[in-house]
Amino acid sequence: MSPVPEGSAAAGSGHPAPGTPASVTPFPGVGTGAGTGAGTEGGGRHLAPAHDAGPTSLQILRSLDSGPRGLLEKEAEDRLGRFGENVLPAWRPVPWPRRLVRSARDPFTAVLLCLGLVSALVSAWGTACVTLALVGVSCLLRSIEEHRADRSTAALRELVATTATVVRRACPDSPPREREVPVADLVPGDVIRLGPGDLVPADVRLLRADGLTVHQSALTGESAPVAKRAVDAPDPALSDEGPFAQPQSCFQGSSVTSGSGTAVIVATGGETRFAAAHDGRARQRGARAFDRSVQGISWTLIRFMLLTPPLVLMANAALRGRGLETLPFAVAVAVGLTPEMLPVIVTTTLARGAARLARTSGVIVKRLPALHDLGAVDVLCLDKTGTLTEDRPVVAGATDGADRPDPDVLRWAAVGALWTLQLAELPAPDALDEAILDAAGEVRGRHGPTTTGDLAPEDYEGVAVLPFDPVRRVATAVVRRPGKLGVHTLVTKGAVEAVLQRCAMDEDERDRLLGLADRKAESGLRLLAVARGDRASRPGGYSPADERGLTFVGLVALRDVPAPSAADALAVLARRGVSVKVLTGDHPGTAARVCADIGLRRADSAQGADVVTAEVVDTLSDADLARVADRATVFARCTPEHKARIVSALRAGGRTTGFLGDGVNDLPALHAADVGICPRNAVDVAREAADVVLAEKDLTAIDRAVLAGRHSSGNIATYLRITLSSNLGNVIAMLTAGLMLPFLPMLPAQVLVQNLCFDAAQLAFAFDRPAAAVLRRPTALRPRDFLRFITGFGLLNAAADLATFGVLALALHQASGDSGEAVFHAGWFTENLLTQAMVMILLRTGRSAVERRAGGPLRAAAAGLAAVGVLLPLTALGPLLGMSALPPLYYLLLGSVLALYAVALTAARRRYERRHLAEETDPAPAAPAAV
Numbered sequence: 001m002s003p004v005p006e007g008s009a010a011a012g013s014g015h016p017a018p019g020t021p022a023s024v025t026p027f028p029g030v031g032t033g034a035g036t037g038a039g040t041e042g043g044g045r046h047l048a049p050a051h052d053a054g055p056t057s058l059q060i061l062r063s064l065d066s067g068p069r070g071l072l073e074k075e076a077e078d079r080l081g082r083f084g085e086n087v088l089p090a091w092r093p094v095p096w097p098r099r100l101v102r103s104a105r106d107p108f109t110a111v112l113l114c115l116g117l118v119s120a121l122v123s124a125w126g127t128a129c130v131t132l133a134l135v136g137v138s139c140l141l142r143s144i145e146e147h148r149a150d151r152s153t154a155a156l157r158e159l160v161a162t163t164a165t166v167v168r169r170a171c172p173d174s175p176p177r178e179r180e181v182p183v184a185d186l187v188p189g190d191v192i193r194l195g196p197g198d199l200v201p202a203d204v205r206l207l208r209a210d211g212l213t214v215h216q217s218a219l220t221g222e223s224a225p226v227a228k229r230a231v232d233a234p235d236p237a238l239s240d241e242g243p244f245a246q247p248q249s250c251f252q253g254s255s256v257t258s259g260s261g262t263a264v265i266v267a268t269g270g271e272t273r274f275a276a277a278h279d280g281r282a283r284q285r286g287a288r289a290f291d292r293s294v295q296g297i298s299w300t301l302i303r304f305m306l307l308t309p310p311l312v313l314m315a316n317a318a319l320r321g322r323g324l325e326t327l328p329f330a331v332a333v334a335v336g337l338t339p340e341m342l343p344v345i346v347t348t349t350l351a352r353g354a355a356r357l358a359r360t361s362g363v364i365v366k367r368l369p370a371l372h373d374l375g376a377v378d379v380l381c382l383d384k385t386g387t388l389t390e391d392r393p394v395v396a397g398a399t400d401g402a403d404r405p406d407p408d409v410l411r412w413a414a415v416g417a418l419w420t421l422q423l424a425e426l427p428a429p430d431a432l433d434e435a436i437l438d439a440a441g442e443v444r445g446r447h448g449p450t451t452t453g454d455l456a457p458e459d460y461e462g463v464a465v466l467p468f469d470p471v472r473r474v475a476t477a478v479v480r481r482p483g484k485l486g487v488h489t490l491v492t493k494g495a496v497e498a499v500l501q502r503c504a505m506d507e508d509e510r511d512r513l514l515g516l517a518d519r520k521a522e523s524g525l526r527l528l529a530v531a532r533g534d535r536a537s538r539p540g541g542y543s544p545a546d547e548r549g550l551t552f553v554g555l556v557a558l559r560d561v562p563a564p565s566a567a568d569a570l571a572v573l574a575r576r577g578v579s580v581k582v583l584t585g586d587h588p589g590t591a592a593r594v595c596a597d598i599g600l601r602r603a604d605s606a607q608g609a610d611v612v613t614a615e616v617v618d619t620l621s622d623a624d625l626a627r628v629a630d631r632a633t634v635f636a637r638c639t640p641e642h643k644a645r646i647v648s649a650l651r652a653g654g655r656t657t658g659f660l661g662d663g664v665n666d667l668p669a670l671h672a673a674d675v676g677i678c679p680r681n682a683v684d685v686a687r688e689a690a691d692v693v694l695a696e697k698d699l700t701a702i703d704r705a706v707l708a709g710r711h712s713s714g715n716i717a718t719y720l721r722i723t724l725s726s727n728l729g730n731v732i733a734m735l736t737a738g739l740m741l742p743f744l745p746m747l748p749a750q751v752l753v754q755n756l757c758f759d760a761a762q763l764a765f766a767f768d769r770p771a772a773a774v775l776r777r778p779t780a781l782r783p784r785d786f787l788r789f790i791t792g793f794g795l796l797n798a799a800a801d802l803a804t805f806g807v808l809a810l811a812l813h814q815a816s817g818d819s820g821e822a823v824f825h826a827g828w829f830t831e832n833l834l835t836q837a838m839v840m841i842l843l844r845t846g847r848s849a850v851e852r853r854a855g856g857p858l859r860a861a862a863a864g865l866a867a868v869g870v871l872l873p874l875t876a877l878g879p880l881l882g883m884s885a886l887p888p889l890y891y892l893l894l895g896s897v898l899a900l901y902a903v904a905l906t907a908a909r910r911r912y913e914r915r916h917l918a919e920e921t922d923p924a925p926a927a928p929a930a931v
Contacts, residue, residue: 056232057248057264060205066189066264068207069176070167079187086186086202086268099143109135109343134759137344164201165193167262186268194261200254203272204263206230206247211259213469216244216251225257227469243273258424258467290369290376293781297720311735339723341759346716348766353712361704362680362695370691372716373675374658375709378778379650380573380702381581381643381669382660387697388570388582389560389594392431395439396525400554401509403516407443409554411457413530414440416491419462419477432528435558463488464542473498478535478542488537491530492547496555499529503552517555524593525557560594567598569699576706577777581633581650583643583669588613588636595634610634614642626653644668656778662686662697677702713779714770719762720781722843724790726758726836729797736802737828743821747882750825757868758836764861771844789912793843796908797835800901804831807893826873826883827890833869834898837862842905 061067071079113135120128163180168190170177178193183201186192192204200214206228213225231248243249250263252274269275310330350372354365365371382388398410417433440457461480468475474494481489492499496517500510517527531550570580580600584591592611610633617635620628626649629635635646643659647669650657659666659673662682670676670689678690679697687693694701737745746754808827840862873883 057205057207057230058232060266061207061264064189064264064266066191068191068262070169070191071187071189072172073168073170076168076185076187076190079189080185083187084269085184087184109139134341134344139343164198165195167191167193186265188265188268190265192263192265194250194256194263196256196258196260198256200250200252200256202252202265203267203274204250204265206250207262207264209259209261211467211469212261213257213259214250214254215257216254225469228261230261258469290372290781293376293783296783297781297786339720339727341723341762342720345719345762345766348763349712349715352766353708357705357708361701363701363705363708364680364693365691365705366693367691370675371705371709372713372779372781373656373709374692374705375711375713375779376656377658377675377706377709378577379579379581379655380658380660381583381647381650381673383666384560384582384584384586384591384594387660387699388563388566388598388600390563392561393435393526393558394561395435396557396559398439398554398556401513401516401552406554409530409556410436410440410443412491412532412553413493413528413556414457415460415479416475416477416493416530418457419460419479419491420465420467420475423462423465423477424467424475432526432558436556463537466542466544466547468494472544472547474502474547476542476544476547480537484534486537488535490533490535490542490546490550492532492550493528493530493556496527496529499531499550500552502547502550503531504549505552513552520555520557521587522589524587524589524591524596525559526590528556528558530554530556560590562594562598563699565698565700569703570598570600572703573699573706575776576703578706581629581635581646583635583638583646585638586636588634591634591636600633611636614638617642617646622649622652625649629653630655640666640668644672647672656780658702660697660702661690677705707775710775710779711770713781714774715765715768717774717779717781718768718770718844719765720786721789721793722765722839723758723762724786725793725843726797726839728790728794729801729835730832732794732798733801736798737805740805741824743824746825746828750829750881750883753881754829754832757833757865761837761840761861761865764840764857767857768844769856792912793839793905793908796901796904797839800835800897801828801831803897803901804828804894807890807897810889810893822879822882822884823886825881826878826886827894829883830869830873830886831894831897834866834894835901837866837869838898838902838905840865842902843909 055063065075113132116128116132116135120132164183164186165178166181166186167176167178169175176191186202191207192201194200194204194212206212207230209228209230212228214228215225226244227247228250229247244251250261252272267273347368350365350368353371354368357363357365357371395410398406398413400406400409413436417430417436421429421433421437437457459482461482462477463480464478466476466478472494474492476490476492478488478490481487492502497514500513503510505513513529517529521527530553532553533550535546573580582591582595582600588611610631612628612632612635614635614637616628617625617638622645625645629646629649630653635642638646643661643666647657647659651672651674657673658675658677659669660677661667661670662678663686666678666686667689670678670686675692676690677692677694678686679694680687681696682690682693692705694705734745734751804827808824840858844858872878872881874885878884
């Protein structure tokens with residue numbers, strides 16, 4: 001069960017949420033697809049037309065083969081074995097073989113697999129072994145991390161309800177007996193008892209109810225409790241309002257606010273409407289931010305890779321008369337263009353970030369790419385209660401009918417609040433009543449009694465209470481005033497309109513007070529009206545009929561208390577380029593007031609500029625809504641469908657969205673967002689749908705998660721920039737050299753060993769610390785920006801490689817034949833690894849000099865790569881790979897080329913930073929920075 005949504009009264013209070021919509025449309029498809037069968041045959045878990053408003057209670061019991069005295073224990077056991085346990089459809093782990101096959105669907109992994117198979121077909125076993133080994137490592141790492149994430153998901157699957165009170169009989173002649181049983185053991189036909197604070201364990205039909213009200217917010221989004229009663233003949237007029245409007249039906253996922261009842265279970269397990277939401281509300285959402293980015297880059301490069309082998313074959317056949325003997329070289333060149341380690345780097349980087357978040361902040365990332373999406377989020381959508389505000393209102397003032405401050409109004413409200421709490425059987429103290437008592441206590445502590453002879457609320461004697469119900473929208477406490485023998489005083493408080501209807505006044509006065517209340521509500525205050533009336537004491541009880549002819553006392557205004565960390569957390573998110581949108585079911589004035597209090601919007605701004613109601617949303621087209629959603633800050637009176645549509649509109653406008661929700665009513669928006677976020681105490685189905693689970697509903701935790709996402713995204717982006725530019729330069733140089741030289745510029749084995757060394761060094765990117773500039777703005781892997789970067793720096797890298805040809809020509813002008821080829825291969829192998837090591841250090845863009853010097857693992861990996869490039873041709877492995885030792889002159893000339901290349905690379909990097917990274921320091925919430 002989710003916490004009570006914003007705008008609602010606390011359980012059982014009798015205080016309505018001003019401005020809350022009177023009804024909320026259930027989700028499409030929910031309420032019509034579950035529990036619709038009849039009879040006792042088949043494999044369903046229900047035995048009757050569970051939610052049909054037509055049958056009477058007696059017909060329901062007969063179709064279930066049950067009765068008011070409950071089932072026999074033996075019959076319950078048989079039904080449990082036949083229909084299964086009353087639990088949500090179980091999570092099923094994915095088998096390892098299927099997980100491995102699924103991990104190969106990554107575009108790069110699939111292309112590498114194809115290239116490896118082609119190499120095996122042409123007997124290029126070295127190429128095939130290395131390529132297939134990279135595929136295996138990538139799939140294995142991805143499968144391991146998905147398994148860990150699935151394990152975390154399975155650990156979160158715990159139903160809130162654990163036990164229920166059921167009525168059963170041991171044998172046909174024995175009397176019925178109440179006992180507690182696990183919720184999982186309930187079956188259709190069981191008769192259960194419901195009381196205050198209970199969770200409804202299945203879908204039920206009421207047989208008896210006494211003042212029963214339930215919260216259905218987890219299913220419908222309605223803030224206020226809903227009155228339920230046992231009716232034998234349901235009202236056909238309510239059939240068009242959906243199943244949740246039926247007073248005789250209660251549903252799994254609801255909670256009892258007040259009263260008690262007896263009900264028969266009509267649907268359990270997978271046949272409940274809660275389960276229908278679990279299985280059927282998972283809407284297909286488009287590709288997430290990470291998927292869109294990586295797939296865009298992947299398919300662009302894959303086109304190059306697929307074109308490379310035939311181009312190499314055709315060019316060598318036309319210019320050099322070579323045939324299929326160059327196919328292994330062509331395949332090796334295509335592999336050289338591939339960022340083979342991308343799946344490994346992505347998985348390792350995201351897994352490290354997710355593990356660090358879980359360890360330090362208690363944040364569970366269930367889907368690893370969601371960590372990148374968190375880093376790319378530039379709009380965070382959330383509700384108000386529990387996030388921006390505490391679930392604890394405070395009194396902002398008490399005024400009389402002329403809008404003058406009057407402490408007597410607060411005193412009478414406190415009298416009613418005290419004895420409502422004392423005499424009503426509430427499952428939990430009401431937050432509004434407690435706020436009124438706290439405020440009255442503070443006033444008496446500061447000023448003493450408000451009027452001579454006045455007493456504290458506890459000095460009155462409580463006689464009776466008429467608890468709140470959603471129909472009356474008021475609560476009344478009956479008290480005996482000291483010194484007033486034979487007189488009882490009724491103190492009524494609740495919704496302004498409902499209280500005024502019970503007061504003795506003319507229509508003009510009533511309209512004036514309603515107008516006054518509307519003006520105060522527009523300023524963001526919650527209002528309770530207070531009235532009282534004296535009655536002659538009588539021994540009998542009181543009824544709602546006594547709530548008439550009252551005297552209006554005044555209005556008590558309450559406001560929400562901002563969460564202590566909300567303002568600071570919002571300021572931090574704003575500095576990081578994340579704008580916050582509030583999607584609430586509350587009154588627009590209330591939501592706007594809270595947002596102004598915490599600095600989310602200007603208190604003096606025109607409400608129409610950044611506050612939009614659901615009624616306005618309904619009049620907008622999708623294109624218009626995208627423009628309005630980008631500008632507005634608060635969306636009020638929202639139903640679940642409104643929230644999902646707003647989130648979808650933001651995504652359609654090019655924004656990367658996160659949504660924080662915790663109830664079943666938040667499922668559409670959780671599915672519509674790029675990243676669905678929920679707290680750990682959210683309902684089970686919301687935890688299932690979310691990509692990220694927080695330890696608590698706290699914006700500070702979201703900020704830490706966003707930073708972790710940017711940290712991981714920054715490392716992935718750095719890897720892609722450096723690897724792709726280096727690979728592209730090498731491929732261009734190899735293709736050019738292959739057409740200029742009478743022999744292959746590098747043997748296939750040398751290409752693969754070079755790639756293997758570079759790939760091993762690239763693992764350090766997973767452990768690098770990104771630049772501070774990367775953490776300041778939302779990150780996005782934009783294919784167009786990447787292509788522009790890798791094209792420019794790739795051409796520069798190719799120029800350095802081609803310059804090495806001249807160095808080799810000078811240093812090796814006396815070598816000839818096979819020895820000349822071996823020396824050429826060794827020289828280019830050494831130069832390639834040295835330039836790649838330089839690129840790893842010098843292209844870590846966006847850093848200060850101190851940050852570049854503190855490379856850590858990346859500097860060590862680059863040093864190791866350079867050492868391999870220099871030393872490997874001198875070892876015994878050199879001749880085996882077709883390389884020989886190089887003359888000293890080559891190293892001197894190569895040093896000059898590398899020095900010039902370093903100068904050119906540094907100048908190009910600085911020019912790139914000035915032109916493309918300046919937007920990262922722009923404080924305006926502009927588009928995400930491309931990294």
